[in-house]
Amino acid sequence: MHPPDRALVNPTLGRLDKGRSGKLSINMASTEDTIAVRISKELADRIISGAIEPGSRLRQDHVAEEFNTSHVPVREAFRRLEAQGLAISEPRRGVRVASFDLGEVREVAEMRAALEVLALRHAAPHLTASILDLAEEATKAGDKSRDVRSWEEANRTFHRLILAPCNMPRLLSTIDDLHAASARFLFAAWRSEWETRTDQDHRAILSALRQGNPEAAAATLGRHVQWIGQKPVKTASGKTRDAFAIVG
Amino acid sequence: MHPPDRALVNPTLGRLDKGRSGKLSINMASTEDTIAVRISKELADRIISGAIEPGSRLRQDHVAEEFNTSHVPVREAFRRLEAQGLAISEPRRGVRVASFDLGEVREVAEMRAALEVLALRHAAPHLTASILDLAEEATKAGDKSRDVRSWEEANRTFHRLILAPCNMPRLLSTIDDLHAASARFLFAAWRSEWETRTDQDHRAILSALRQGNPEAAAATLGRHVQWIGQKPVKTASGKTRDAFAIVG
DNA sequence: AGTCAAAAAATTATCTATAATTTCACGCAA
DNA sequence: TTGCGTGAAATTATAGATAATTTTTTGACT
Numbered sequence: 001m002h003p004p005d006r007a008l009v010n011p012t013l014g015r016l017d018k019g020r021s022g023k024l025s026i027n028m029a030s031t032e033d034t035i036a037v038r039i040s041k042e043l044a045d046r047i048i049s050g051a052i053e054p055g056s057r058l059r060q061d062h063v064a065e066e067f068n069t070s071h072v073p074v075r076e077a078f079r080r081l082e083a084q085g086l087a088i089s090e091p092r093r094g095v096r097v098a099s100f101d102l103g104e105v106r107e108v109a110e111m112r113a114a115l116e117v118l119a120l121r122h123a124a125p126h127l128t129a130s131i132l133d134l135a136e137e138a139t140k141a142g143d144k145s146r147d148v149r150s151w152e153e154a155n156r157t158f159h160r161l162i163l164a165p166c167n168m169p170r171l172l173s174t175i176d177d178l179h180a181a182s183a184r185f186l187f188a189a190w191r192s193e194w195e196t197r198t199d200q201d202h203r204a205i206l207s208a209l210r211q212g213n214p215e216a217a218a219a220t221l222g223r224h225v226q227w228i229g230q231k232p233v234k235t236a237s238g239k240t241r242d243a244f245a246i247v248g
Numbered sequence: 249m250h251p252p253d254r255a256l257v258n259p260t261l262g263r264l265d266k267g268r269s270g271k272l273s274i275n276m277a278s279t280e281d282t283i284a285v286r287i288s289k290e291l292a293d294r295i296i297s298g299a300i301e302p303g304s305r306l307r308q309d310h311v312a313e314e315f316n317t318s319h320v321p322v323r324e325a326f327r328r329l330e331a332q333g334l335a336i337s338e339p340r341r342g343v344r345v346a347s348f349d350l351g352e353v354r355e356v357a358e359m360r361a362a363l364e365v366l367a368l369r370h371a372a373p374h375l376t377a378s379i380l381d382l383a384e385e386a387t388k389a390g391d392k393s394r395d396v397r398s399w400e401e402a403n404r405t406f407h408r409l410i411l412a413p414c415n416m417p418r419l420l421s422t423i424d425d426l427h428a429a430s431a432r433f434l435f436a437a438w439r440s441e442w443e444t445r446t447d448q449d450h451r452a453i454l455s456a457l458r459q460g461n462p463e464a465a466a467a468t469l470g471r472h473v474q475w476i477g478q479k480p481v482k483t484a485s486g487k488t489r490d491a492f493a494i495v496g
Numbered sequence: 497a498g499t500c501a502a503a504a505a506a507t508t509a510t511c512t513a514t515a516a517t518t519t520c521a522c523g524c525a526a
Numbered sequence: 527t528t529g530c531g532t533g534a535a536a537t538t539a540t541a542g543a544t545a546a547t548t549t550t551t552t553g554a555c556t
Binding site for chain 1 (some may be wrong): 252282284285291295319323324327328330331333340341351355358359362363365367372416417419422481
């Protein structure tokens, strides 16, 4: 086998499966990390889930107090969030949660299409039957999901499974950051309601891969991740506007 | 607790000139930035130019002493370098300059191809005659360059000019990081000698864009940035091995 | 009321000090 | 010689204190 340990783990996001706590989470805070890493993972979780509003300020002393630390590791955590595109920092004026609009949703979708297609082309020769079986399980789990969070996790698992064997760490880590952004868009639109839907694209991709046709799989994947869902949501002022998210 | 008096930089290779006078520098350090940003730009410059060897450790107290600061902003600078892929940090074990191999050169080349093609497709409708003229000037400047550094700068200017109008900030910033990596590969291979060469691809891209054929331009660009040059270089042990770099 | 400016408060950025951890050199035994 | 503890030195990580800057409040004046 190829060296999967390195490929399956993302240094910035941590392991993407369930940790000891069992809590569903995108970023796992493990005790072996430095405080700065723990804080950045927890804050990333909150930003992605929408627990912290886009545009709201992140005050270092407040965060430091909450995590019972000094502000030095908090500042380092901010730099990490900045790099992931989850926060924006203005010198001497503090850090705020990054906002996003339809333009950024489109941008992330197109970047994902370009990069995931590239990753799949390289991963295809290394894909084994057992990996594809796991990916199929992830698809089924997604189809059964009754809420967005578990659907998102299953979806992310699917993509990761079929892309990780490309063995291109820089590419995978960039894709992970884009997935974090995608998840954020998704949760912003589908925070509460989520109707079960079967993912036909995932099945088509798996089928093409099983039949030894990676180009067809890549083409479907490229279209798949550019599908942008639309949904009316209530704004703070009571009005309804359309929210957009990548659903794939 | 007392940092040794040995200089941070490899003594055999001089420090690069920084600041406003020398347009040598890849990242300009401006006085309005925070200290952390200034330090990260300067260190990025040194890493890209090869002034600091891949794999060598970056010790926070040494860097702090050199820049006459405490180590707090230095640590933040390290986080930035980490995000750019120029340094690697292991908790409690410090930060070292990222190493790279042929695999990463290929990876960066393919990511650039995928993303620059995407950017060009979106930029094409917004390209004006004057932008294309500036890009042509940059190409000429590259053709006249007698050293790698000025060639690299001209090349980067060309790519930036034709891609920037895509108006996709996240995409552009990812491409910038990839260009930094490319420059590093280039300087590692062509540190001293550099023979003048005319860039036919750049001209073909400009011509296709002027004729209103963005798809042809994108196709050429995609091939262009994946061209990997090869060159024998002397290693520290006196032997010669082949170095690889993206030349486009 | 409205607006501008100065004072006060809050916040960011940096510095100094301390704790925790790792690295390295040295001595000793197998 | 080689391998392995062991302790000193170096280094990383965090805490606490201070300086610099921004934001908010307050109050005089129109």
